[in-house]
Amino acid sequence: MNSLVLVFIGVGMMIGGYLLYSRFLGSKVYQLSDRYRTPAHTMTDGVDYVPTNKFVLWGHHFTSVAGAAPIVGPAVAVIWGWLPAFLWVTIGTVFIAGMHDLGTLWASQRHKGQSIGTLSGRYIGNRGRNLFLVVIFLLLLMVVAAFAVVISNLLVSTPTAVIPTWGAIVVALFIGQAIYRFKWNLPLVSVVGVVVLYALMIIGDRFPIVLPDSILGMSPNAFWIIVLFLYGGIASLLPVWVLLQPRDYINGLQLFVGLGILYGSFLLTAPTIVAPAYNANVPEGTPPIWPLLFVTIACGAISGFHGIVSSGTSAKQLDKETDARFVGYFGAVGEGLLALGTIVATTAGFRTIADWEAIYTAFNKGGVNAFVEGGGNLMNQGLGIPPSLSATILATMAVLFAATTMDTGVRLQRFVVQEIGEIMGVKLGAVAATGVVVVVALALTFSAGGDGSGGMLIWPLFGTTNQLMAALSLSIICVILTRLRRPTWPVLIPLLFVLVVSLWAAVVQVRGFWDAQNWLLLIIDLVIIVAAVWVTIEAFAAMKRARSEDPVVWSDEDTDAPAPVAATADQKL
Template identity: 40%
Template structure:
């Protein structure tokens, strides 16, 4: 019963927070207004800037920020006990994550949809902009290089998820064209898309050609998946946002949110009547928390501080979210007042997802998993089998598997078929990863274009010259995206340290830099907070609610990187050194120190002094709603 009380209590807390703290920030601090022309309206180009219903943007935003982060992070962090993981998710999502995402979205909308990296050059100084963009470029390169491997591992582990995930692409294109061209309401397309996607899960691995199709693709080398997914990401990045990226994320969100609702219902049933009967017995195992509340001295595990705050990023706070808020979502919201629903609300929903992951791993697993010898393990034995040591809980398949098995046990408590329950959770994980991949590619395109524009010659009017600079091709969306995709594939193609150059190892190169991603990702959160704080400081707005999170999110990643580099047994102490990883870590620490020093010097002079205004837009009639933004 304690498991159910935690789930219901967290859900109720998030609802209260949204309608109190979220409303306070929206109305009293950011002063959102529905009579202000949003960037999507003022700059509507029917490609990147597209005024869109807030529910569609919510779907895009939620699935893009979630990814596998709120699944993988909590699924490994419960090795230190369920209480620290849950507390960090609760306090992190409310006091840091939701404020970070909401603030990034609002600041971007107030700056014509520019990314936080671009905005930093005006609210701090141009040097900060360049340094910030370099860190963004590094983080997104790691995401693009690793997420093809992530999806490939999920597909190999859960082949029944392949067909349902691939079907989403043509379905999304059809829904996107239908909504955009016909201008109809969301209800009918939403119901049709949801029904078709659930049917694809039910019938997506039946014996016959579909099962053969799934097994054939599951056997593909990782390199094939990485190449295919990066090619797909290129297409999704350069197409108009309404044609693929936006509708795919929207219909994904419908399936994912309803799947989470099913998990909650299953949790309720399991709390009152127990889990699915074991074998031929009528006995239903009781739902209890099988994990210890606190656990110290885990074999091979790093220290809880600071690594708890690096391990759980998405679900508490993640720097990647500032890229989604300021990179894509700010270009699609039709109204300023929709920002609370999308920015603040999505993060709270992600916190609830992370809570369900924690409960699935510490209680759901106890309802029964198969042991190494084929026996059924229950309760503490099930938890111990997955979390005996850091090595046992490590590896993507183990982390994802703990959630999938635990959550599937909740679904099986409803009487759902085990095959369907596992396939649905596999689709959930793979879909989250895929939406992060295609959004990350589009964001990397923006970052490459912004970096290239720094070096491309300008004409007399300050506009980018059309020729005469060898980097000009990177300012074009096709050139920037091709560069991003090729670089990501090159990084992915390098075999990880200690592995031979074989076809089976090609595609795993993202693992070389993956140990850096957690700290780099969290550092982005601190830097985004820094931009938000400066933007508010210049307008004499209260900064109390971002000051402590800013310091916290700058200190924790630096602490983690320093620990990994310089402590006994750290990267510099290893006999076979991973020099690319060491170089990137040292360079990132140096960039952070430089940026913080620049910010400290700038802070006293910035109070009440507005940054340089953007150039006025040429007057033209709005293309939406007769000139009204809402």
């Protein structure tokens, strides 16, 4: 089958979703209004609350939520065949991911930019909030620890990506000053920034940085991990406009250009998909497609991590409420396009089915390497880009996606630690909270040895935890919409589906951990399941109460949406 069929259908669905479905959500469900003054204006502090151009904020949001997951997930999931992965990515992006990301962004900025965890306390009770924070803390810990390992592995395996990866930070610092301090023309700054980034890739391809086998007694992987956490800690403390926001913005542009190059190679080569539509002969040990497909591909279809970003950083920078549609929904579309490109690269980027099967010898054998190899082959054939430079471009894309997610994750984890401290009666400053985040993440990362592989210890739980987090966020949105007497079906139907498949997958994993006698993951998985079920029950009880209470009306003059009185205390079910 010609891969262009998938490209045109997939891209058409996602663009149609933004133009049509997101418009319906914005006008009928979330009822976005330009008259409402966002927290970025009412609570401006120059650090976290900063009114931001919607294109700049989109770049920050898109690269923060994307990470390496929309590459890793689809690149692994095509082992079951390209058709299931394609259907989940396209349908999930249009009807679930965009709605979820837009909804969490809308709900947060209507409540002073508060996190989705805090909103759970307002709408379903303090007990639900505490359990919610447990899930959020574990999810963020998985992200920052695992992505540090992923980035370090790529920097070691693809040394040509070292210069553009770290050079992007210097470029971002200049862009932040140019936009906010010197007020230079945004399009001009954007073009110059992208050109410099791609020039750094060419330089990196010519001058790879290969570290010695031992640096200060550490392996290259361990050295990069420590440097990454030091950077993440510093970045989380700086005002968002200095580094985090411009870094994400310019990376977003660069990554979209990279997607353009990748899709351009599809158009010029029109490669044939060599992988089966449905693979009935999966390697031994491959888990069942139901329900594992829906947690293997998280980012790119629906991801709970997006709700944490939307309500953690993006909601504090929204200039106008109507910008939420572009930032939230179109941010999900950007990730869906990356996931779709990954599916094509990993199924049509090989000459024969034998070449494809040589990569997919076992579950989890695809991943980023399959994306880099398959996509690099297509870029070489279609655009004549040398294989080494193609690999550098794609590896840098993966690293920058992961790095922007990691530094945003450290900042978000700092907020969570501070919130947990307040619950426990301990007030933690930004530096102290960041120190806690970095120490805990480093302890996990090096818990299995000096190579830093411990960062992947709890990663097998990411898929189910991430999707359960999405279901919990959707449940909070459902409670809010119920109180406002607005349509809930666009949220409730995806909520029920994601909740069922996520809990199903979590139970499957419990059995696998029991058989493997992996007691650590077994206990953590059970804790997550209990917390998720408990929060869900309280959320549905809150919806039931909301239907019997007087509806709430939000005014565009309100700077903080009123919370229901009944939701401020724990409810006995």
